[in-house]
Amino acid sequence: EVQLVESGGGWVQPGRSLRVSCSTSGFPFGDYAMSWVRQAPGKGLEWVGFIRSKAYGETAEYGASVKGRFTISRDDSKTIAYLQMNSLKIEDTAVYYCARDGGDGDYGTFDYWGQGTLVTVSP
Amino acid sequence: DIQMTQSPSSVSASLGDRVTITCRASHNIYKYLNWYQQKPGKAPKLLIFDASNLQSGVPPRFRGSGSGTDFTLTITSLQFEDFATYFCQQSYSTPPTFGQGTKVDI
Numbered sequence: 001e002v003q004l005v006e007s008g009g010g011w012v013q014p015g016r017s018l019r020v021s022c023s024t025s026g027f028p029f030g031d032y033a034m035s036w037v038r039q040a041p042g043k044g045l046e047w048v049g050f051i052r053s054k055a056y057g058e059t060a061e062y063g064a065s066v067k068g069r070f071t072i073s074r075d076d077s078k079t080i081a082y083l084q085m086n087s088l089k090i091e092d093t094a095v096y097y098c099a100r101d102g103g104d105g106d107y108g109t110f111d112y113w114g115q116g117t118l119v120t121v122s123p
Numbered sequence: 124d125i126q127m128t129q130s131p132s133s134v135s136a137s138l139g140d141r142v143t144i145t146c147r148a149s150h151n152i153y154k155y156l157n158w159y160q161q162k163p164g165k166a167p168k169l170l171i172f173d174a175s176n177l178q179s180g181v182p183p184r185f186r187g188s189g190s191g192t193d194f195t196l197t198i199t200s201l202q203f204e205d206f207a208t209y210f211c212q213q214s215y216s217t218p219p220t221f222g223q224g225t226k227v228d229i
Contacts (some may be wrong), residue, residue: 035219037167045210045221046168063218064124097166101156108214109157111178113166 002026002112004098009117012088020117022081022098027112029079030054033101035110036083038094046094048072050101051081066092083094088121095119125150125213129222136227142198146211149192155215156194159189161224162207170209171196186205214225 008020022034035050049062051072059071071084081098095118099110128148136142146156154174159167169178171187174194184199198205206229211222 044223045212047219047221061217105213107217108155108212108219109169109172110159110167110212111169111172113168116166 002100003077004100004112004114004115004119006096006098007056009096009119011120011122013123014088014090014121016088017084017086018088018119019082020096020119022114023085024079024081024098024100025101029074030076030102033107034072034074034081035099035107036081037097037099037110037113038092039097039116040094043094048083049098050107052107053103056105066115071104088119090121093119093121124218125152125216125220127211127213127220127222129209130212131225132223133226133228135139135229136201136219137229138201138203140143140201142205142227144196144209144211144227146189146194146196146222147192148194148215149159150215151191152205152213152215154190155213156187156189157212157214158196159210159212160205160207161210172214198227 030048036048051060069087073082094117097116098114128147156174158171161167175187186197208224208226
């Protein structure tokens with residue numbers, strides 16, 4: 001059974017940093033890209049970014065609102081994806097979901113999701 | 124970025140009703156359109172990928188159609204568990220972008 005479990009969310013002050021994790025099981029993690037998608041309270045879905053698999057260079061892409069502040073990484077030996085968030089802003093407050101992305105170079109279809117972790121940025 | 128526009132924003136329906144949600148892309152996205160269902164406090168769930176392909180385990184009352192810029196999600200006979208919010212999302216180009224959502228309620 002495919003499982004994704006986020007952890008590490010919580011309250012943080014503006015300007016500070018936070019790292020959230022996505023622990024996975026039930027599929028060949030190293031073969032898949034992994035995405036992060038967020039949802040502000042009562043709002044829609046916003047793609048944050050993704051990281052390609054090692055076979056495709058393990059490079060990452062980011063949405064405009066987080067580029068330069070957020071970094072996605074992965075540890076294939078532990079089957080965990082990470083989202084490092086720096087210089088946090090109040091508008092980064094959201095539930096952060098990790099999602100499994102494409103496994104063959106085609107990206108942008110999220111077939112499995114974690115339960116989400118809430119990040120609250122507030123003074 | 125490609126803009127995705129859903130309509131309606133909300134729809135009230137009854138059990139057994141046929142419900143149709145539309146999604147329009149600001150550019151040609153060919154077949155690269157996905158539909159997700161989200162219930163309160165839960166993660167989104169993939170229903171349809173590449174415009175018309177049913178994700179494994181999804182009931183066949185969910186049907187997707189369209190290509191280019193105009194797409195449709197149809198629920199042929201609404202069941203109790205279908206009351207939720209539905210999002211379309213284009214996977215044609217980076218960044219992937221979502222519609223604003225359509226809430227289906229009683």
